[in-house]
């Protein structure tokens with residue numbers, strides 16, 4: 722008997738508008754479990770809005786979101802979120818350990834204070850991301866890459882089944898990027914599903930199994946080897962993709978550094994020439 726695909730995430734007909742202007746139009750997305758998925762598309766394509774709508778942080782005009790076959794509201798506990806690093810006030814006076822422990826509050830309930838086991842889980846997660854030594858540091862004293870690792874540790878203590886991460890590679894150095902990739906692969910091996918808003922088109926085939934190309938509408942969604950094609954990239958990015966080259970497997974190679982990845986990354990972004998990775 723053929724085994725049925727289990728979908729970790731199913732989004733149907735999602736439409737979202739800011740003040741009447743649609744930023745996501747009738748978007749469908751299906752992600753089978755235990756996959757690493759990238760969401761790519763030009764700036765303003767609606768990638769962050771898509772994550773926020775899935776997580777109930779924004780009210781869609783229409784559509785449905787299922788996590789393991791049930792509405793998100795019933796499945797919150799299965800879901801972890803790593804927001805954009807820039808969306809947080811890093812000057813807030815609190816320690817690294819406290820930020821990571823906040824990831825446990827969902828499972829603790831509001832009135833219980835974190836105890837010894839919460840602290841141990843947080844410390845363990847910090848070690849895992851190479852930040853064990855920094856537990857008592859003020860978060861204002863961290864570099865960009867360290868901030869990103871703290872966010873990942875916080876997501877890890879949530880012990881979720883499905884993770885959404887908004888640009889986890891933004892502004893991190895090559896070592897941190899590798900550490901994050903390894904962590905994502907470990908999550909996948911443990912059966913978790915991870916959806917990442919990603920900017921560096923060059924690394925999509927190497928890092929991810931599944932991809933969605935988005936530009937207000939869904940351009941394509943599926944296995945990287947099938948849908949990450951030059952044609953779909955052109956549809957998503959328009960003329961700006963003109964200098965991309967693909968080999969016979971449709972994987973993007975030899976893309977010039979000044980290409981889309983650079984265009985789509987902020988001036989402080991983490992896109993590096995391939996040789997510097």
Ligand code: ADP
Pocket residue numbers: 739740744762763764765766767768769770771
């Ligand atoms: P991406 O993450 O792909 O860059 P976003 O989801 O951030 O795109 O934004 C999609 C569109 O929605 C953009 O045109 C952006 O200007 C608009 N937008 C995002 N947030 C708001 C907001 N709070 N109010 C009004 N428009 C917004």
